[in-house]
Amino acid sequence: MKKLSILLLLLFLQLSVTAGWIRINQLGYRPAGMKVAVWCSKGQDTLKNFEVIDVHSGKVVYRHAAGKAAGAYGPFAQTCRLDFTALQRAGLYYIQAGETRSPQFAIDEGVYAGAAEFCLRYMRQQRSGFNPFLKDSCHTHDGFTVYAPKDTFVNVSGGWHDATDYLQYATTSANATYHLLAACRDFPGVFGDTVQANGLSGKNGFSDAMDEAKWGLDWLLKMNPADDWLFNQIGDDRDHQGMRLPKQDTNFYQHGLERPVYFCSGQPQGLLKYKNRATGIASTAGKFASCFALGSQLFSSSFMQDKAIAAYQLGLKHPGVCQTAPGRSPYFYEEDNWADDMELAAAMLSKPAEAMAFARQEPVTPWLGKDTARHYQWYPFINPGHYELAKQVKGAQRDSLIQFYKEGIERVWRKADHNAFYRAIPFIWCSNNLTTAFTIQCYWYRQLSGDNTYLPLEQACFDWLFGCNPWGTSMVYGLPANGDTPADPHSSFSHLKQYPIDGGLVDGPVYTSIYKGLIGIKLEHEDEYAAFQSDLAVYHDDFGDYSTNEPTMDGTAVLIYLLAAQESALKGITRTDSTKKEISLVFTADEFADGLPTITRVLKQQKVKASFFFTGKFYERNNVGELIKEGHYLGPHSDQHLLYCDWKKRDSLLVTQAEFKTDMLQCLSKMSTAGVDTSRVRYFIPPYEWWNNKVADWAADMGLQVVNFTPGTGSNADYTYPEMGAAYKSSAAILKSISNFKGRLNGVILLIHAGTDPRRKDKLYDHLGELITLLKKEGYTFRKINEPGQLN
Template structure:
């Protein structure tokens, strides 16, 4: 009797241990933010052992069973999970909060919503606001009031110029026209496409209080004003303030301890766009012109003119933007080619080497304003030069080599061109998206971005290009591709974590980020996109990356890519200015 009891108990304990082990080895992934009613919807089951005909039970937040879904095996799994099963529940259109349960287990998914997304684009704008240089509204203090002293320019080296303003680029406090121009343009485009989707809760200084201008335009104007400062005369353009000598640990912007030779928290170099290689130490940039930054800045200023010329009280500002846009377009024509970012003591820099897309963008925007036929001819010529050439054509790419990550020039030409132009621009976009779709078909998540540094920017770019393609054609062909990349950014990924700080609320999102406000004040800034997962082969070569604590995602890490929510991993967990701006168009779309 006792012996039989012991055997029975051993069997029970063994069965319990098997169930616990099975449940530890199985995960359910969903988009933590949820899905629009009319968009594709999928969930994934990740398992380390084969499952027999798995079934997901759809339940509401009260736990009531609503429907069952049979999961089908998915190809090309990513270890450490050897088996993936996909559930398509696109038929679910009723608004509400739901979760999945794996039949005959206690394994459940995180809850998700069906319905429009909240106005999270406002949180992105809020993050960009915290990156302001000059007067920083987050800490309510002035910083970098001595920016800066010019170098490589037509003025004698160390000549003081006014390059105050703009935004800090990431966790450091450098400022780049390369990224600042694109960030400004994305805000202007987001407003232009959906002007009713933005609030007015802050003034032009970034402080709480409405001022009659949507906050996205307050922030875009901050960017436009900085671009104008970097172009003080028709033959001058500066492209970068400070360099990696800034990297002296975390510090608040108003307490910058970086010393460029004039003492801590003092003057910083401002680099003139010469169109030639630059660098004050052993690391030299490549350059052969200025068309990328001149063209993109011209397009941005032209967008600024379009919007602010229709707002009472901003007519003079708008005209100033248009004048500068014309001058910078001419500069880009005279020095065709690209200007890269500068580094000093490390090999990392923005390695942009495309430029025709930026000039196409500028020409199309200026044609939209002036209707001068030579500008339309220019836009067509530049469009032909760049064609389909983008990171989407590549199996790998250098850091920011093909930037911006969406060719906005093609979209701008589609807006103003002939029927033939429209057809050609659509074909360019389609070619790129087909290449991404081919890569996406090779993995269960359905994503096709490259896992280089700032891979999340590329995922956001794919979603944006899908959205623009649909706007251009009316076709829903790439809606699944768009949704899969949105899903990836919002938790349907190996780690089950969103890649946007604080979004969605009450979910796993980046917390221990590579940012001074977090490291010094433990301030969590909502609305920033972190760099994202990176190929393991690249991560191994990154300089001075360690972890401050054990990796919380260790058991979930794929062999070929890694993501860590750790402030010491600047390659995967650092929020960036322009990466966050990449979210604006798609988040506004999802807020419909």
């Protein structure tokens, strides 16, 4: 057992029947975010009030009426919601409701910091080919083709194992790859660089998420060796013959150590007893195309762009679904939709008219609002194409796409608001994957529409994954540390070798009716969640339950996107209006001012207004009168160029609020002396462009909004010099990076240093004129950071 002996556990449960339980998000809550717990009881009693108590002082910091009685749900006879959103003070707390006390939880801006990167550990552990966790190779002989125009060997070693088994599916791997790529694009500041491309410790100049996404891309390229050759699967359920580590390749297929590689034939497949219901290729081809298209943008690869176009054309030629192939058992991924995959592909290839046609074929993902569906029937559970396309189109088309998302969410909401957990995701196999995906759809809808109507539902789904559910457990192995998380998952790593599988998202609860009908399930231990099982749904933290407690690669990858979104929320502004072809040029400086004359002259010649952020030391030593006269925005960059937080642990502060405030006031004073009207100063770039949400709060208390450069353009690397080795970036390399980014420069905040170390002879500011000219030719205009409507 993972925490208590059976005797102590049963005693606890007996006492808890009268006291009830309080379910919380074990990761914690943001100060400004929504905060709701759920009180549950086996009795018919109701709750009137609850209190939130500071762990350290023992004082009640918040007291409020409980939500209305929500009635029975699952194993509970009575439930209600406890909303403490109004409590925004950071700290460590617990909830007291009558005789019931919740586990401790944190309220802090950094509660989600590092969570996305933690889950990347599981993705690396799932690698096939070379496995960095084991520091050994596996499945290097894949594989021999089946259903292909000719029988041959194809080298498709690599990619990720799908789950605890070692099958590999293009369907799930492409979805995982896409979400990792999208996380890198949308939240680049979340991920660090701690491993090399092969997954071993070290740095390689790419974030760890980019490395993982590239691992997926490289495998997809192998699975698409020619424009008209596309493979969908490696191995089949003959793999399910006992537990073993991945490096222990076995001859299950009477072909040496080679495994079968299933060709996308567009026809039903299945080499043994069972067959799928495949009707075409588009569902797989569309997924390949969208990954290659996004990969081509992030890695500046014309080769991947060509592969994306070819895969998309293959999907157009062969409409229909390409389901995975079963073998001796009837289980397979029963994907029944493909228009969503082709919509995403068309959107990523900048074909909005074609994408819109596909969008109208399936405006709402069919399972939304339903009570059940077949296994992976409507994959990838939501339609990312609506989000990507809505960023490209305007007017009625954009409104329609937003409405498609809204209708799907509303279908769920109409059922969810009748129970305290706001639960209306069907308890089918991999319900956690559906929950994660649906939460992202709520997030995307909110980003596109600005409508917070469904934020309570979005938050409830997120909270569910981390403990606000009937079982009171997080569904992610090891997250949070010291929380109630899966300890006995259906995994060979943990079962055979007691290796941790950090960051793996398990399948999650299933309908009890489904559980009872599954083949080969037998619990290995007493059920520690026995008191919380019901006729509705079950979840077991037990190796023997492959239906609820097996981690999946694709679910974890999608969760990484969601966690990255949560971590990056409420930080400083790093982009302005991405619907407009406008760029904000910003310049920072502390010690060096060598580029200021050139920058001032070029901006005047080009008739461009920019924004400048200098330290107090800089304002003391340099004349900024010409910048003021020309009407540029001047803001603070701190006084002494302090490092606010640790480079490796961003949530670890190196200054106090008092030190921050004193330093900022000194900078503002020196700005005033230099002639800047500080009464109009609102925006500020932190020194080193490095801060955390606590610093952002301190700045807000002083009436300052944190802004920063948009990650990914590479312009900020102009401070490097050759002696820094691999970190050095020449001006040519930086300009190329900006140029490759130019198709996505809408609303970008482009940072250049106004002065650099003398050891850098190749000054980027010397190329400012040609950069502005190039961007103007591309149709971009330039605006100051403080102009009305500039920041959203």
